[in-house]
Amino acid sequence: MSVVLHTRHLTKDYGRHAALRELDLDVRAGEVYGLLGPNGAGKTTTIRLLMDLIRPTRGRIVLFGEDLATDSVRARRRMGHVPGDLVLYDRLTGEDHLRLFAALRDHPDLGEARALAKRLDLDLDRRARELSKGNRQKLGVVLAFQHRPDLVVLDEPASGLDPLAQLEFHSYLREYAAAGGCALFSSHVLSEVEQVADRVGILLSGRLVADARISALKAKALRELTFTFAAPVDAAAFERVAGVREVRADGAVVRCRVAGPVGELVRVAADLPLVNVTSQEPDLQEIFLDYVVGDGDD
Numbered sequence: 001m002s003v004v005l006h007t008r009h010l011t012k013d014y015g016r017h018a019a020l021r022e023l024d025l026d027v028r029a030g031e032v033y034g035l036l037g038p039n040g041a042g043k044t045t046t047i048r049l050l051m052d053l054i055r056p057t058r059g060r061i062v063l064f065g066e067d068l069a070t071d072s073v074r075a076r077r078r079m080g081h082v083p084g085d086l087v088l089y090d091r092l093t094g095e096d097h098l099r100l101f102a103a104l105r106d107h108p109d110l111g112e113a114r115a116l117a118k119r120l121d122l123d124l125d126r127r128a129r130e131l132s133k134g135n136r137q138k139l140g141v142v143l144a145f146q147h148r149p150d151l152v153v154l155d156e157p158a159s160g161l162d163p164l165a166q167l168e169f170h171s172y173l174r175e176y177a178a179a180g181g182c183a184l185f186s187s188h189v190l191s192e193v194e195q196v197a198d199r200v201g202i203l204l205s206g207r208l209v210a211d212a213r214i215s216a217l218k219a220k221a222l223r224e225l226t227f228t229f230a231a232p233v234d235a236a237a238f239e240r241v242a243g244v245r246e247v248r249a250d251g252a253v254v255r256c257r258v259a260g261p262v263g264e265l266v267r268v269a270a271d272l273p274l275v276n277v278t279s280q281e282p283d284l285q286e287i288f289l290d291y292v293v294g295d296g297d298d
């Protein structure tokens with residue numbers, strides 16, 4: 001699939017403070033990219049740069065093969081955006097907003113937007129000022145997709161959505177990508193990124209410290225295997241297996257935390273009087289925390 005979003009050395013300084021440093025990113029059609037990071041990491045800065053709401057100090061942004069610095073209007077027509085600080089017109093209803101955005105974008109078809117509003121259980125007849133925070137956010141999401149954009153850039157799109165609406169939004173995002181759409185969204189919540197993104201980037205203090213497919217991160221994550229034996233065993237043999245990081249023995253139960261393939265470990269266990277084995281899915285939260293606490297060590 002073609003590269004839709006491409007940045008090189010993208011840098012934004014606020015005075016002497018570097019909000020974003022040397023960001024190199026490529027996101028393709030059909031991909032959902034999750035940008036993860038703690039408060040102040042540079043997620044919103046990245047999104048605002050991509051929307052041409054602020055200008056880079058250095059570096060390039062190429063969207064749909066065109067340099068954003070040359071012509072941002074054309075690119076922005078093909079983009080949808082959920083800003084972090086959503087502004088709505090208090091007196092207008094959801095339906096009024098749809099019509100207004102349709103006119104501004106010269107895209108009169110409201111079918112997509114109405115269908116998404118229905119999926120998210122958003123009442124389009126209510127005025128914006130009457131909407132709860134979550135329902136305002138739903139309207140923001142609906143407006144971002146109203147004109148069937150080729151690229152959506154979403155700042156914490158699921159914040160404030162109830163669990164059901166989040167699920168519905170995530171499946172919509174997956175369908176959008178399956179149909180060739182490209183999405184970049186920010187989140188603090190790893191489980192959200194894990195569920196919906198193909199790739200994840202971890203931003204820390206303005207630097208992208210990881211950029212990987214979710215499946216690759218999971219492969220790198222530690223998996224916990226619990227072996228139950230017919231009688232207590234000597235756990236020393238497990239410690240010698242490649243990839244094993246931790247062994248805890250408690251009588252006839254041995255728990256091992258292992259990185260990468262588990263075949264060798266299982267073979268060692270199978271030579272003993274093995275009764276049962278269970279495996280726990282690797283926890284991405286730990287990887288994320290490793291980056292955050294270890295300040296980006298790989």
Ligand SMILES: Nc1ncnc2c1ncn2[C@@H]1O[C@H](COP(=O)(O)OP(=O)(O)OP(=O)(O)O)[C@@H](O)[C@H]1O
Pocket residue numbers: 014017018019037038039040041042043044045046188
């Ligand atoms: N207009 C501004 N002037 C000065 N500093 C700014 C400005 N906007 C952002 N910053 C700083 O840039 C850094 C990155 O901010 P940014 O809003 O991109 O973080 P974020 O990852 O989106 O955080 P959060 O999760 O809290 O929304 C922060 O240190 C912030 O204080």
